Amino acid sequence: MSRFRASIRLAVPTLLVCLIPAALAQRPAALQNGEARAARALERARQQGPLALYAFFHDMPKGADLHTHLAGAVYAESFIREAAEDNLCINSKTLVLYKTMAMTRSMPPQPVCGEEGERAADALTNQKLYDQLINTFSMRTFVPTTEESGHDHFFASFDHFQAVEDPRHVGEWVDELASRAADQNEQYLEIMHTPNFRPSLALAENLGSIDTHTDFAQLRQQLLDAGLQKYLPAMRAEFDDGEHQRRELEHCGGSGATPACNLQVRYLYQVLRALPSAAVFVQLLCGFELASTDPMVVGINMVQPEDWRVALANYRLQMQMVDTLHGLYPKVHITLHAGELGPGMVPPDDLHFHIRSAVEVAHAERIGHGVDVMQEDRPYDLLKEMASRRVMAEINLTSNDVILNIKGADHPLPMYRLYHVPVALSTDDEGVSRINMTHEYVTAAVAYPLTYSDFKQMVRTALEHSFLPGDSLWEQPGPWESYSRPRAACGSQLGREQASGACASLLAGSEKARQQFELERRFQVFEKGF
Secondary structure (H helix, E strand, O other), X not given: OOHHHHHHXXXXXHHHHHHHHHHHHOOOOOOOHHHXXXXXXXXXXXXXXXXXXXXXXXXXXXXXXXXEEHHHHOOHHHHHHHHHHOOOEEEOOOOOEEOOOOEOOOOOOOEOOOOOXXXXXXXXXXXXXXXXXXXXXOOOOOOOOOOOOHHHHHHHHHHHHHHHOOHHHHHHHHHHHHHHHHHOOEEEEEEEEOOXXXXXXXXXXXXXXXXXXXXXXXXXXXXXXXXXXXXXXXXXXXXXXXXXXXXXHOOOOOOOOOHHHHOEEXXXXXXXXXXXXXXXXXXXXXXXXXXXXXXXXXXEEEEOOOOOHHHHHOHHHHHHHHHHHHHHOOOOEEEEEEOOOOEOOEOHHHHOOHHHHXXXXXXXXXXEEOOOHHHOOOHHHHHHXXXXXXXXXXXXXXXXXXXHXXXXXXXXXXXXXXXXXXXXXXXXXXXXXXXXXXXXXXXXXXXXXXXXXXXXXXXXXXXXXXXXXXXXXXXXXXXXXXXXXXXXXXXXXXOOOOOOHHHHXXXXXXXXXHHHHHHHHHHHHHHHOO
């Protein structure tokens, strides 16, 4: 790419911030009275500043968070508490949590942590240590330096609290996420989680070398013949037991049920892409198998930094793996991290194909991040293709800022919207970033000239592109996904507490439509408050 062409590409997002209002003016503006009042309230809050915006968006219905990592969404304070309960130790120099088998004979027994360690429980009475752990486990107080970038500190944080990641805590973590989401008027979470797949990696040792000439269909059969399915029940139990524990913590079904009981949770099987190719394929196959049989697992995703050496070198190969498995499991939903890269992070050639490969080769229905879309080959054609295929972009504004240093006019959100690509806001790793979903809405409102109607559209888009089963409440949305045409059976009932007649029948057969119907009720309640 020429230097002139590169400069034009980098300038376009800045121009879009100015051009979007004109483009939006061409859209229909038949707002109902309640929606019009809410729109005016948003503009007043925008004039008053971020604090007023936070108060407005906190109560606004926000539908779904489709891009949230379970371990990354848990706040550091929870990890410290659980590390103390689990009798873990802290390396005094590195602040990495670790397990020890040595325990004192005292009652109760205490961990023996050695010369360079101290008990994690000590952090509960040592404020300095407690603060150090929070800062190490998250982006709190972090300032980038030449020695450590935001990218490096962010991803290194997971290594520090990894010892706490025990299946016993999954339910506690999901309860934390669900409770926080319900408090902000969210109703559905699609949580990425990597179950304990390590026992299954014994099968990877016999797979031999893997490259672009490998017959992945044959490799799948080899793994199934070798007994891969015997490892699936333990993984399935991790998802199911976590949901059961979460609902127990929330007292669901009893008199003390918390609001989080009304929030629906499903999981995406999270594949670690920076492992050797055989291990990646084993994980992918486990994910496709689970997602095809377990209703709690609604799809797969691939995670870890795209710029890490192994992930970067094997990107095309991994898309080929997903392509083959998609052909064998066509009903399994696919969303992929793609384009979580910025100029300078990798050689320019590695910015040219990740999103396109995820869409065209790996059949991704949603793209996580998609930040480098304008560095891709033929970016405008790619945007049009994503729009025509209705491939949604999961937008993580704070994450892209702290990890990639990309925000405002340098972020492709305006470009996605200009080319009618479906978009929805999400949190990514709200615990590590020290944010919540409301924060993301405030960030978007400060950075871009988005109207209340625009935000409402993104909220509806999140539920529309969720992987919940069943037909949509809406007729096929147009290029703008304006959601102006509900299905005839429900057209006169939107906003009601309960549906009746043919609409009730439609909702009974569709989890997605039920959530969408509930969202419209919540919007009506919210807008009546203005």
